[in-house]
Amino acid sequence: MYCWTEMDARRGSNEVISVVDHYIQCFLKSSVKKLYVFTDNCRGQNQNISMLRFWQTLVTNKIFDIVHHYFPERGHSFLPGDRHFGVIEKMQRKVDCVESVEDWIGLINRKFKVVQFQGSMIKDYASTLDSILKRK
Numbered sequence: 001m002y003c004w005t006e007m008d009a010r011r012g013s014n015e016v017i018s019v020v021d022h023y024i025q026c027f028l029k030s031s032v033k034k035l036y037v038f039t040d041n042c043r044g045q046n047q048n049i050s051m052l053r054f055w056q057t058l059v060t061n062k063i064f065d066i067v068h069h070y071f072p073e074r075g076h077s078f079l080p081g082d083r084h085f086g087v088i089e090k091m092q093r094k095v096d097c098v099e100s101v102e103d104w105i106g107l108i109n110r111k112f113k114v115v116q117f118q119g120s121m122i123k124d125y126a127s128t129l130d131s132i133l134k135r136k
Helices: 013-026 049-060 080-093 101-109 125-132
Strands: 034-038 066-070
Touching (some): 013 125, 080 101
Parallel strands (some): 034 066
């Protein structure tokens, strides 16, 4: 689970790409050459030109041979993240009060490995990828 506050960063494409890039660099084995990604249809985070360009650069730079990005049919599927948020909500109901960021991190850390993302870890991929890959 990647966590950050809204004071550190927003929830846009740059943040999502930064998290995905961090996960690929730190947790994914370099022997993986086919990447299958399943995301919701959020245009601000997953379904936009910045994300498409990011996948392209991963293939162009030979990090992966191919990237398959799937958008499950709306209303007919649940992604694992949805279930994880349900688990967190159930745990939160059992606690009297969760007031601070540290309380939330501690709660989530009971079931999931937490990576606390700082604002300085967010890169401006949208601008960088605009200069590399031109729109036609």
